Amino acid sequence: MAAGGSRKISAASARAHTRGPKQNNSCSFFSGISAKILLVFFVGNLAWAYQIIQPPPPRTCGSPGGPLVKSSRIKLRDGRHLAYKEHGVSKDTAKYKTVYIHGFDSSKHDAAISTHLSKEIVEELGVYIVSFDRPGYGESDPHPERTLKSFALDVEQLADQLGLGSKFYVIGFSMGGELTWTCLKYIPHRLAGATLLAPVVNYWWPGFPSNLSKKAYHQQLTPDQWALRVAHYAPWLSYWWNTQKWFTGSTVIAQFLENFSPKDLEFMAKETDDDNEFPRQQGEYESLHRDLNIGFGPWEFDPMDLENPFPNNEGSVHIWHGDEDRLVPVLLQRYIAKRLSWIHYHELEGMGHMFPLDHGMNGAIIRAMVKQ
Numbered sequence: 567m568a569a570g571g572s573r574k575i576s577a578a579s580a581r582a583h584t585r586g587p588k589q590n591n592s593c594s595f596f597s598g599i600s601a602k603i604l605l606v607f608f609v610g611n612l613a614w615a616y617q618i619i620q621p622p623p624p625r626t627c628g629s630p631g632g633p634l635v636k637s638s639r640i641k642l643r644d645g646r647h648l649a650y651k652e653h654g655v656s657k658d659t660a661k662y663k664t665v666y667i668h669g670f671d672s673s674k675h676d677a678a679i680s681t682h683l684s685k686e687i688v689e690e691l692g693v694y695i696v697s698f699d700r701p702g703y704g705e706s707d708p709h710p711e712r713t714l715k716s717f718a719l720d721v722e723q724l725a726d727q728l729g730l731g732s733k734f735y736v737i738g739f740s741m742g743g744e745l746t747w748t749c750l751k752y753i754p755h756r757l758a759g760a761t762l763l764a765p766v767v768n769y770w771w772p773g774f775p776s777n778l779s780k781k782a783y784h785q786q787l788t789p790d791q792w793a794l795r796v797a798h799y800a801p802w803l804s805y806w807w808n809t810q811k812w813f814t815g816s817t818v819i820a821q822f823l824e825n826f827s828p829k830d831l832e833f834m835a836k837e838t839d840d841d842n843e844f845p846r847q848q849g850e851y852e853s854l855h856r857d858l859n860i861g862f863g864p865w866e867f868d869p870m871d872l873e874n875p876f877p878n879n880e881g882s883v884h885i886w887h888g889d890e891d892r893l894v895p896v897l898l899q900r901y902i903a904k905r906l907s908w909i910h911y912h913e914l915e916g917m918g919h920m921f922p923l924d925h926g927m928n929g930a931i932i933r934a935m936v937k938q
C-alpha cells in the first residue's frame with residue numbers, strides 16, 4: 567500500500583515537473599489541487615449525507631431493549647410474527663369471519679369497524695373480526711422485503727393459522743383499504759367479500775386519465791405533494807425527508823388537522839383511548855415510511871384492471887367514500903367506481919375521511935357486505 571502510494575505520488579510529481587515548465591501555467595496546477603480538494607470535500611459530504619439519510623435499525627418487539635410483546639401473535643412461514651386482536655362473537659359460532667386491515671400510522675387497536683360496532687349487530691349477525699398490526703407497526707415484526715403480494719399472503723396466512731376457513735371477508739380502512747386491492751388481486755379465491763373504506767389511491771395508477779390524477783394530486787397540501795414524490799421517485803430518501811427539521815415532510819405524519827373535515831374532527835374529538843406512540847413504537851421507517859413507499863411507489867398491477875372476483879354474485883365488493891374527504895380525493899374514487907362496474911360504490915354526503923368512527927355507520931357497512 568505504502569509503496570504503491572508513494573509510487574503514485576512520485577509519478578504525479580514527475581508529471582507536474584515535466585509538464586509544469588513546458589506549459590508554464592501555474593493556474594492549471596492550482597485548479598488541479600482545488601479539484602482534488604473539492605473531490606475530497608464532495609466524497610466526504612456524500613458519506614455524511616449517506617449516513618444521515620439512513621434510517622436507524624428498527625427496535626423490534628421482543629428484542630433486547632425493544633418494546634415488550636403483550637399481544638397474541640402468529641409466526642409466519644418466514645419467521646416473522648404478526649400480532650392480532652379478536653373482536654365480536656367467538657370464531658367458532660361466527661357466521662361472518664372478517665379480517666380487518668388498519669390504515670396509516672395505526673394499529674390493531676384502531677379497528678373502528680369492530681370497536682364501534684354495536685353489540686346487538688355483532689350478535690344478531692354473528693360477526694367475528696380479527697384486526698392485526700401490519701408489518702412494522704405495533705407488535706408485528708418489520709418486513710424490509712415487504713411487497714404488495716407478500717402483504718396479501720400475510721393476510722391469508724393469518725386467516726389460515728386462526729382457522730377462519732376456506733373463505734373469509736376483508737375490510738380495509740384508508741391505507742388498509744388501498745391494501746385490500748392486493749387481496750382482490752392475489753387471494754380472490756379466499757374471499758367471501760371485501761369492503762374498502764375511504765381507500766387511499768395511488769396517483770400513479772396508469773388507469774387514471776392524467777388530467778384527472780393531476781388535478782386530484784394538486785388538491786393535497788404542498789408538503790404532501792413533495793412527500794409523495796419522494797416516496798414514489800426516491801424512496802431511499804423518505805426517512806430523511808420525513809424526519810428532518812428544516813421543513814415539513816408529510817403533513818399526515820405530522821398530524822396536521824387541515825387534513826380533516828369538520829365532521830372528522832367531531833368524530834375524532836370523541837375518541838379517548840388513542841395511544842399515538844404504539845403504531846410507531848418500533849421505529850418510523852419500517853412502519854410509516856415503508857408504508858408510503860409501497861402505497862405510492864410503482865405498483866406491479868393497476869386495480870382498475872382487476873376482474874370481478876365474484877362473477878356469480880357469490881360475494882360482493884364495496885367502496886365507501888365521503889365526498890368531503892380531504893386525504894383521499896373523491897374525484898379519483900368516483901373514477902374507479904365508474905371503471906369497475908362490479909364495485910358497489912357508496913358515496914357519503916357530508917362525510918370526510920373518518921366516517922368509520924361514526925357509531926351509526928358500521929352496522930350499515932357490515933350489513934351491505936354480508937348481504938348476498
Ligand SMILES: *[C@@H]1O[C@H](CO)[C@@H](O)[C@H](O)[C@H]1NC(C)=O
Nearest residue numbers: 775776777778779781782897
Ligand atoms: C380530462 O380530459 C378528458 C378528455 O380529454 C375530459 O373529458 C375531462 O373532462 C378532463 N377532466 C378534467 C378533470 O379536466
